[in-house]
Amino acid sequence: MxxxxxxxxxxxxxxxxxxxxxxxxxxxxxxxxxxxxxxxxxxxxxxxxxxxxxxxxxxxxxxxxxxxxxxxxxxxxxxxxxxxxxxxxxxxxxxxYLVCTPETLTMPRNDGADAILVESPCSDEDYAAVDAALSEAFSGEFEPSSEGAARLRRTQENGGAVRFVRAPDGGCAGGATCSPPAVGTAELAGVGTRPAFRGRGVAAAVTAALTEAMFARRARSVWLEYSGEGSRRVYERIGYRPRGTxxxxxxxxxxxxxx
The missing domain is CATH 3.40.630.30 (Gcn5-related N-acetyltransferase (GNAT))
Incomplete structure (x- = not known):
């Protein structure tokens, strides 16, 4: 692998x-x-x-x-x-890094009053909101910018995917991106949730939705890197397994x- x-x-x-x-x-x-x-x-x-x-x-x-x-x-x-x-x-x-295949993917339960709606950004405002949310989620490692929002749009328009969960104020609670597939696999990256919305299943929902979207585009696997044991457990519940470094x-x- x-x-x-x-x-x-x-x-x-x-x-x-x-x-x-x-x-x-x-x-x-x-x-x-x-x-x-x-x-x-x-x-x-x-x-x-x-x-x-x-x-x-x-x-x-x-x-x-x-x-x-x-x-x-x-x-x-x-x-x-x-x-x-x-x-x-x-x-x-x-x-x-961890790898998920169609055989291991386990979609999280997402129904009832606490169901999480995962969306694809459609407008400039959506892309800007996702960029700003990821900046906040990663403690300002990068500043939100028009260039960052434009890169997210290019990812979506060039065969990759961006998914997010909308916050009650209309912005973004959390989101992630996935590259366009190549050589049979795709990289899922930048999974981030704003602090106020953590612990509600946002990361699991967007990760699962992106992974499923790549399999629908005939990717044979999706891989990602994790930042800590907490996030690793989230990914493993969805079906990601360790494969290398x-x-x-x-x-x-x-x-x-x-x-």
Missing amino acids: DTNVQSFAVANLRRRPVVVETGGFVAGFDPGTTSPYVNYATPLPGAEPTRQDVAALIGAFRTRRLKPRLEFAPDAAPAVEAALRTAGFSTEAVHE RRYMSLEAAACKTS
């Missing part, structure tokens, strides 16, 4: 507005943001980069004044981590100048 997830990472980055492929790496850039979580690279499965390959990759980030950063499944490219460390890269985090590595400015 690591190779499948890594092949997806490559295909997904190739969808970015600007793509640079060099020395066994694919880097995807979005000129609308400097976020390192949008602008990053990943290796091709089985890549064995040389020192020159890594230097060329660093150069692709330097010319755009961006932090060199990669996300990848290490088991799918075992030689990459050592090559990056030699160039000064360090590990930001290692996250376990993904490593995040970056090159800080001081190391970049001397590499």
Whole structure:
């Protein structure tokens, strides 16, 4: 499964507005943001980069004044981590990922007076509300913006999906996104619920709805990363199971100048 997830990472980055492929790496850039979580690279499965390959990759980030950063499944490219460390890269985090298939998907019970209505955004106001809710849910890791709302709309319009639960005030209580499927799988990301609405089943409802939507589009699996044991339990109840890890590595400015 690591190779499948890594092949997806490559295909997904190739969808970015600007793509640079060099020395066994694919880097995807979005000129609308400097976020390192949008602008990053990943290796091709089985890549064995040389020192020159890594230097060329660093150069692709330097010319755009961006932090060199990669996300990848290490088991799918075992030689990459050592090559990056030699160039000064360090590990930001290692996250376990979970995978759901049509056979394991278990839709949460959602009926009666407490039924949760999951919606697809239809208007600019809906996309802006989802962007703002996710910003709040992730404690301001990113600021809500028109560019963020536009990225959500592009996800929905380009074969992926955005789902949310509407708050009583007409805004968004919580939501999530899923990429368009590639190589038979899709990544579900950004599951977030505003603090005032947590503990009500919002995350489970939007995750299940997105997963079901991807299976309807013939994806053979959907995968995601989780942020804590509480969220892991939510995903496991829906049918997600552990399959592997993904490593995040970056090159800080001081190391970049001397590499």
